[in-house]
Amino acid sequence: MTETKITEEKAMPEAGPVEPAGEFAAQKPNGAAARKVVDRVTEFGEETVGEVRCENPFVISENVNVYYGDNHAIRDVTLEIGRSEVIALIGPSGCGKSTYLRCLNRMNDSIESARVTGTITLDGRDIYSSDLDPVALRARVGMVFQKPNPFPKSIYDNVAYGPRIHGLAADRAELDDIVHTSLDRAGLLKEVKDRMDEPGTGLSGGQQQRLCIARTIAVNPEVILMDEPCSALDPIATARIEDLIDELSEDYTIVIVTHSMQQAARVSRRVAYFHLGRLVEVDETDKIFTNPQHKLTEDYITGRIG
Amino acid sequence: MRASRKNSREIVEAGLARRRRKEAAFRASGMLATAVGVIFLGVFFATLVMQGASAFKQTFIKLDVEMSASVLAPDGKLDLAYADFDGLVRNALRKEFPDVSGRSERRELYRLVSIAAGYQLRDMVAADPSLLGSTSTIWVPASSNVDMLIKGNIDPEIDESLRPINDAQVAWVESLQENDRLETRFNTALFTNGDSREPELAGIRGALMGSFYMLIVTVALAFPIGVAAAIYLEEFAPRSRWSDLIEVNINNLAAVPSIVFGLLGLAVFINWMALPRSAPLVGGLVLSLLTLPVIIIASRAAIQSVPPSIREAALGLGASKMQVVFHHVMPLALPGMLTGTIIGMSRALGESAPLLMIGMVAFIVDVPGGFTDPATALPVQVYLWADSPERAFAERTSAAIIVLLGFLLIMNLAAVIIRKRMERKW
Numbered sequence: 001m002t003e004t005k006i007t008e009e010k011a012m013p014e015a016g017p018v019e020p021a022g023e024f025a026a027q028k029p030n031g032a033a034a035r036k037v038v039d040r041v042t043e044f045g046e047e048t049v050g051e052v053r054c055e056n057p058f059v060i061s062e063n064v065n066v067y068y069g070d071n072h073a074i075r076d077v078t079l080e081i082g083r084s085e086v087i088a089l090i091g092p093s094g095c096g097k098s099t100y101l102r103c104l105n106r107m108n109d110s111i112e113s114a115r116v117t118g119t120i121t122l123d124g125r126d127i128y129s130s131d132l133d134p135v136a137l138r139a140r141v142g143m144v145f146q147k148p149n150p151f152p153k154s155i156y157d158n159v160a161y162g163p164r165i166h167g168l169a170a171d172r173a174e175l176d177d178i179v180h181t182s183l184d185r186a187g188l189l190k191e192v193k194d195r196m197d198e199p200g201t202g203l204s205g206g207q208q209q210r211l212c213i214a215r216t217i218a219v220n221p222e223v224i225l226m227d228e229p230c231s232a233l234d235p236i237a238t239a240r241i242e243d244l245i246d247e248l249s250e251d252y253t254i255v256i257v258t259h260s261m262q263q264a265a266r267v268s269r270r271v272a273y274f275h276l277g278r279l280v281e282v283d284e285t286d287k288i289f290t291n292p293q294h295k296l297t298e299d300y301i302t303g304r305i306g
Numbered sequence: 307m308r309a310s311r312k313n314s315r316e317i318v319e320a321g322l323a324r325r326r327r328k329e330a331a332f333r334a335s336g337m338l339a340t341a342v343g344v345i346f347l348g349v350f351f352a353t354l355v356m357q358g359a360s361a362f363k364q365t366f367i368k369l370d371v372e373m374s375a376s377v378l379a380p381d382g383k384l385d386l387a388y389a390d391f392d393g394l395v396r397n398a399l400r401k402e403f404p405d406v407s408g409r410s411e412r413r414e415l416y417r418l419v420s421i422a423a424g425y426q427l428r429d430m431v432a433a434d435p436s437l438l439g440s441t442s443t444i445w446v447p448a449s450s451n452v453d454m455l456i457k458g459n460i461d462p463e464i465d466e467s468l469r470p471i472n473d474a475q476v477a478w479v480e481s482l483q484e485n486d487r488l489e490t491r492f493n494t495a496l497f498t499n500g501d502s503r504e505p506e507l508a509g510i511r512g513a514l515m516g517s518f519y520m521l522i523v524t525v526a527l528a529f530p531i532g533v534a535a536a537i538y539l540e541e542f543a544p545r546s547r548w549s550d551l552i553e554v555n556i557n558n559l560a561a562v563p564s565i566v567f568g569l570l571g572l573a574v575f576i577n578w579m580a581l582p583r584s585a586p587l588v589g590g591l592v593l594s595l596l597t598l599p600v601i602i603i604a605s606r607a608a609i610q611s612v613p614p615s616i617r618e619a620a621l622g623l624g625a626s627k628m629q630v631v632f633h634h635v636m637p638l639a640l641p642g643m644l645t646g647t648i649i650g651m652s653r654a655l656g657e658s659a660p661l662l663m664i665g666m667v668a669f670i671v672d673v674p675g676g677f678t679d680p681a682t683a684l685p686v687q688v689y690l691w692a693d694s695p696e697r698a699f700a701e702r703t704s705a706a707i708i709v710l711l712g713f714l715l716i717m718n719l720a721a722v723i724i725r726k727r728m729e730r731k732w
């Protein structure tokens with residue numbers, strides 16, 4: 001801790017003649033600003049600042065690297081995510097938040113150029129081991145996407161789809177029950193209970209996103225991944241989703257990518273700040289926002305990087 | 307600052323007139339191009355209808371036929387296969403024109419009526435043997451030359467030697483007309499008969515059935531294979547040099563001249579696999595090769611147009627690749643696949659060149675009753691009739707083209723309707 005403090009102070013003087021680390025010295029054409037950012041990262045070594053470990057860890061990533069062909073998108077990320085905790089991933093566009101999130105349910109498998117190294121365990125089991133079927137994994141780790149993407153089917157069928165393919169309901173009554181409770185938990189039941197047969201695509205954006213959340217929790221997952229779930233929504237719909245996340249956090253481990261600092265502050269217990277594929281800093285939410293340890297984190301949350 | 311802003315406004319305004327002129331010129335040329343296209347199409351349809359419409363009518367002659375037993379059963383026994391029904395027609399004609407004498411004159415007289423008249427009488431007697439000995443008034447088809455004369459396709463004013471119908475025959479026809487013994491009616495033979503050397507007997511049913519059986523084979527093969535190939539290439543095949551090569555080849559295949567597929571069919575299906583010549587089965591096989599690339603390309607485009615977010619949603623819920631494809635991608639891509647298939651089918655329906663290579667150009671009188679019966683197809687029938695010297699076949703050629711175009715129109719309309727109806731918004 002103290003060590004990082006010192007280095008940070010060393011990095012503070014903006015125009016100071018910081019000696020570029022040897023590795024980057026040759027990369028003159030990058031431009032001064034870009035090089036400075038890179039320098040700061042390397043200056044900290046590749047260590048993440050803050051507390052990557054947590055009590056009662058549920059999803060543990062150790063030295064995770066992701067490559068898209070030659071593009072090294074995630075660099076050596078180590079992070080523990082606790083049981084029933086909400087953790088927010090923040091950082092500038094293209095820093096690898098979505099990529100890291102998609103590692104957790106192996107959605108990167110469907111991208112041909114993507115390659116993942118390191119280990120990720122869910123409840124102690126390696127999710128990349130060859131005897132684990134990604135289909136089973138995704139039933140335990142649900143995902144809500146940036147743009148609401150209901151199926152072009154009825155509201156009922158949208159929610160019933162997951163339980164159907166996994167055979168979670170023994171009969172129609174049980175399926176009805178799952179659909180109703182899921183919609184209820186997603187706070188959508190009141191609005192749609194009289195039009196379950198209408199297409200899910202006919203709902204408003206906020207309703208569609210809650211439908212997607214209902215669809216996800218209908219499979220009864222343990223972890224829910226959310227990739228900027230509110231970025232396509234208006235402030236009122238956003239507020240409803242945030243309340244919903246709060247309620248869901250009692251039962252689910254939630255990993256949420258967000259661009260909104262307020263949102264991260266409102267819903268999460270911990271915040272992880274990514275920068276150029278590195279996990280720069282991770283800590284309790286109020287610590288990150290009131291007293292960030294890393295210069296980059298501070299720059300980001302104060303709006304200097306964006 | 308201000309001055310320069312004003313200046314730029316002036317420049318913009320000065321250029322406006324020129325911009326508008328250019329736009330007007332572009333619009334005018336676009337309209338001209340469209341008009342040229344529409345005019346050509348209009349001329350094409352107009353001549354087709356003008357030439358072909360009369361083929362849907364046929365001239366009939368009213369005769370009082372005596373089913374004389376002495377002609378039909380001279381030795382007391384009626385044998386339908388050998389009985390001289392044509393003799394009855396000849397007798398009836400002689401009775402209608404008692405003044406006509408002399409062998410050659412009479413022969414000219416007999417030529418007014420189609421040989422179909424004899425068949426018609428035979429069918430009547432076969433259905434009701436009690437007619438034997440009675441006299442009935444029936445309408446029989448006129449010969450094609452009379453038909454052409456009535457329809458105005460033969461000009462009676464020109465020199466006798468220049469027309470297939472002589473002055474005496476013209477006079478007889480006129481007399482029949484005066485006695486209300488001549489009438490034009492709807493030409494059902496065109497739709498119920500197979501091909502014939504006699505134009506008034508020739509119909510498109512054989513060709514229609516041939517085309518029908520071929521298209522069944524084509525749909526049954528090309529649709530499942532094409533869709534399966536498209537799904538495999540889009541959803542499962544790893545992107546590699548091989549898949550690129552396959553893609554290029556499929557696109558090339560779509561552009562291969564159709565006659566090449568006919569040669570392939572001849573070599574593979576007839577010479578090597580020893581399938582029957584002239585059969586709709588072989589025609590259908592060749593046409594499925596021809597339409598396969600069209601269907602694959604259309605189906606791939608349809609699959610590509612399914613938004614990736616739908617796939618991700620299903621994958622994220624734990625659907626397997628197969629489930630994603632069959633629960634989500636297929637239903638959304640199906641309208642596009644069907645449209646592509648119908649367009650491929652309408653191309654297959656209009657295809658003649660490859661069928662020539664596999665012997666479907668033969669003169670076939672019988673209407674095919676199955677996939678291995680010898681048959682022709684509609685466009686080949688058009689080709690055969692267009693090649694016939696008789697004037698009456700010219701109008702039948704146009705009629706066959708009208709029917710063919712009718713089917714093509716229906717198919718393309720179906721494609722549009724399917725696209726409109728089934729396409730979902732998301």
Ligand SMILES: Nc1ncnc2c1ncn2[C@@H]1O[C@H](COP(=O)(O)OP(=O)(O)O)[C@@H](O)[C@H]1O
Pocket residue numbers: 068071073091092093094095096097098099100111113
């Ligand atoms: N499907 C992909 N194929 C290749 N590169 C990708 C793909 N998705 C993301 N990347 C790259 O990975 C890096 C991280 O992207 P991403 O995880 O989407 O960032 P974020 O979600 O933080 O904006 C970017 O450089 C991006 O270009």
Ligand SMILES: [Mg+2]
Pocket residue numbers: 097098099227
């Ligand atoms: Mg992202």
